[in-house]
Amino acid sequence: MEFLEIIVLVVSFIFLLIIGVPIAFSIGISALLTMLVSIAPVPAFTTLAQRLATGLDSFALLAIPFFILAGQLMNRGGIATRLIDFAKSLVGTLPGGLAYVNIVANMLFGAISGSAVAAASAIGGIMNPRMVKEGYSRPFSAAVNITSATTGMIIPPSNILIVYSLASGGVSIAALFVAGYVPGILLGMSLVGVAGFMAYKNKYPVGDRIPLSIVFKKLIDALPSLFLLFIVIGGIIAGVFTATEASAIAVLYTVVLSMVVYREVKVKDLPDILITTVITTAIVMLLIGTSMGMSWVMSFENIPQAVSEALLSISDNKIVILIIINLILLFVGIFMDMTPAVLIFTPIFLPVVTALGVHPVHFGILMVFNLCIGLCTPPVGSVLFVGCGVANISISKVIKPLVPLFVAMLVALLLVTYIPSLSLWLPEVFGL
Template identity: 70%
Template sequence: MITEILILLISFVLLLAIGTPVAWSIGISSVATMLVTIDTLPAFTTVAQRMATGLDSFALLAIPFFVLAGQIMNQGGIAQRLIAFAKAVVGSLPGGLSYVNVITAMLFGAISGSALAATSAIGGILGPHMKKEGYSKEFSAALNVTSSTTGLIIPPSNILIVYSLASGGVSIAALFMAGYLPGILMGAGLMLAAAIWVKKKKYASGEKSTFSQVSRTFMDAFPSLFLLVVVIGGIVAGIFTATEASGIAVVYSLVLAFVYREMNMKKLYSVFLSSVRTNSVVMLLIATSMAMSWVMSYEDIPQVISSVLLGLSDNKYVILLIINLILLFVGMFMDMTPAVLIFTPIFLPVVVDFGVDPVHFGIIMVMNLCVGLCTPPVGSVLFVGVGIAGTTIQKVLKPLIPFFVVMIIVLLLVTYIPGISVWLPGLVE
């Protein structure tokens, strides 16, 4: 057993260290682990078979559809209208553009379900305005990067769909409802940290908006915001599944982009091409992660790790703290999708034995891994945000620290106060 664990861990880490793509690292290390117990041909055949069957899921169809919807929204003028609405509401406050950044990220991230889409869209549009009003590029990038992750907690969220699959069928509707309060709490915490920074740096206030400006920008943004009502309302009411909702999101966003006159056939071709590229990476990650998860189960690795964890303490709160620390570390080196698929089967049985609701644990896991998206060396959202801002990771780290602190505090609140996650799902059951 120790041999299998060491081979899996060492091969995976070494492959990552030499720059092998994450999906290939997962697949190769899975095959290497299988070779310990079975012959070469069956090992390769089994891993390939598990990759194929891992993708054979109706629920997984929601991911490419939501990715496509996010790409359409990114190019379809939705981000501009959400920014204009948020600016009309809070832009007149001291440091108002920082609040605009967070609010827009929460709205756009929730609508698109993608932290990368939110980072690129909001950073590209709002970044130059913040620079013009005296905000440093480093502060703008730090705020944009951290606030963009709220869209992975506030539904619809692709990663919550992945968790539902990895957990063995936890309700997607319940997970979506559970994400609202933690996501809003995270956004509020980031705005508080931004307010303290703004007061310290004495950033200027913006122009006060009139009621007519607020009304006009709200009406411009309302069709985009209504997508949330359609998607989440339909899922919670049982009118359609998450997969069907993702298809509706594509059609709705496409119609909206043409109505806004921000989309043409040339742009649409580019959107489809970009969506295919993104989905190819995501689906390969899911396939290899599902194979690794099966290999670990075959070798009884989850049971060994569970026994080790239970041997450390019989206190639920201590176990949750240990799992949080492990996931924070994992998030620094692994993308969210494989992390959820690999570690959910390991940790979920442990916390369920302690009486933790699987829906609650799903939110805990996603919030942990959201921090990893903002941290080097693998944080994809961090690299995108820094690139758009035209600065370096080294310069962004200092303004990132207060936002990291907020994210950790909110994570601990959600971890140890289950009602933040499970209250809303309990109301609609």
């Protein structure tokens, strides 16, 4: 009977995705169908409703709407322009310098906003016209923007790391945030290396030399935006406030920065910003609720234990198991959004890797890193679609310049996978 229920779960979910049902509803419907097979109809509906409600009943999840609101304020408040100008003053004079500017600006903006989609939209909207105007190919510009926007999902503050903390049963959010810095910077530098080679090969232009005084001025202009990182992460590490409290402080700071300091967000803009935040939050929370329902179904059917036994029967070698899990997560990332993927697969894979001695914080960074690559791939890659839309180019034209950048991401993923200290060094330094 359990085998039948697993078949119903998997087949119904895949079928619903194929016919174009939104992923949140696909998850919820497939979970409900599986419950109807295993238990009576009335308890099935009741149980799913309970799981939807209890899945969202977490204090840590309050941080998500606050960080989303902070990201919306940053997107409208002129922060992207100042970060781009600062990045250009640092690396814009190098061969292919605008590609480096795109990557560094995405790393900074993604780190502040915690959203890959927001970074791809804000930075891409400014950088793509500049790069094309100065002689860069439009596909290359879009590809650089798309891949580098994902760094914000690893460099804190990151909403998806909060979701992983929930799915893992309480891994420290502070430890996850701090652990993301080195892997996120490694990903960015890997993209810089490949983009630099591609720029040199295609003889893209060198930027004008910028006086040190201008560099200092751009730093001063960007400093209020960058200071948010010190407030949020510094406060969490020092124990001044929790990650949830830090998200509310981030909103307060960005309101002051956008409306008082930069004066680019007006009072009349707030209703639109709040509505967008509510819509985005509702989508994320629906994904979380239905994913928690599916996670309960999988636990009820002992699927995590079955998968654990199957993986360990293949090999008890940590290297082999991590390769298999990486391949599965890369495949999952192609078809599934990050939030449900983390909520569904964390309970399945975390017991396996912890049994092999992998630290839960390391695995969290590893899991998010894998799924970041999926954001850049069709058919569900949200960053890919946003990046192509902003650049006004078809997906088919971006694929060729994306391939070498994908290779850079995969190399960085392997380094993060097999060198745990890249993720665990900073948390150990701060005693998290």
